[in-house]
Amino acid sequence: MTIRLSTPGALANAKEQLPYSSTWELDATQLGEVDIKLEENRLSIGTTTFYLPVYESEDLIDQIRVIATGGVVHTVDLVFDRVYLDGLDARFFEEPDASKALPQALAALANDEVKVWNIICLNDQTARVGYNFAAHGWVLRADKSRIEKSALRVVNRCNHQTNIFGPVSVMKVPPA
Incomplete structure (x- = not known):
């Protein structure tokens, strides 16, 4: 193609x-x-x-x-x-399982802290987020402090990821 x-x-x-x-x-x-x-x-x-x-x-x-x-x-x-x-x-x-070897696609990043696109910190949406493979966790890039995944949100999902065009459920109303 x-x-x-x-x-x-x-x-x-x-x-x-x-x-x-x-x-x-x-x-x-x-x-x-x-x-x-x-x-x-x-x-x-x-x-x-x-x-x-x-x-x-x-x-x-x-x-x-x-x-x-x-x-x-x-x-x-x-x-x-x-x-x-x-x-x-x-x-x-x-996130990879810390008890297992990294998948081949991520192996080149095994010792790195890398920037992450399309994710925000719920407490500070201007904060830049990274992932530290060596420490197996999320970090704020400005000060390297760890952050829990529950404090983050993935943004800018594509239509095929959001399922907004999926089947619509039909409400079932019991007969009167």
């Missing part, structure tokens, strides 16, 4: 230029273990190729993140032509 991504209004030569570029979040969580590669202006995620714009110096550059198995986020850096591990997406991350 081949897909072309772009934000035409972010290019310097656009008739109507936008004041910002786009942020693309590509959900690859259901693809299993796949290679994510960037070669020139082609991003490959498994067998799917995304053609990206060739940017000029005055263009606004789109941000691209690939969310892989286990909620692992790979940032596609189009300035330096590289892809790197950049944290977790709480919408797809399940």
Whole structure:
């Protein structure tokens, strides 16, 4: 499969230029273990190729993140032509069992404290949250203090995660 991504209004030569570029979040969580590669202006995620714009110096550059198995986020850096591990997406991350080895998708993060997207602290919604794999727990990134999962909420769920389009239950009223 081949897909072309772009934000035409972010290019310097656009008739109507936008004041910002786009942020693309590509959900690859259901693809299993796949290679994510960037070669020139082609991003490959498994067998799917995304053609990206060739940017000029005055263009606004789109941000691209690939969310892989286990909620692992790979940032596609189009300035330096590289892809790197950049944290977790709480919408797809399940805390690993501390008594078991980490799943392969998370193994590269085993000793790290990583930032986590799409999660908020209920007491301070501006606080940035992280997950510390070595300590097996959630932390506030500013001061490294631990926080319980019950004090957090996952936000920005996709429609397919919320079940808002699921079947509607029919109220059963007993006969009079």
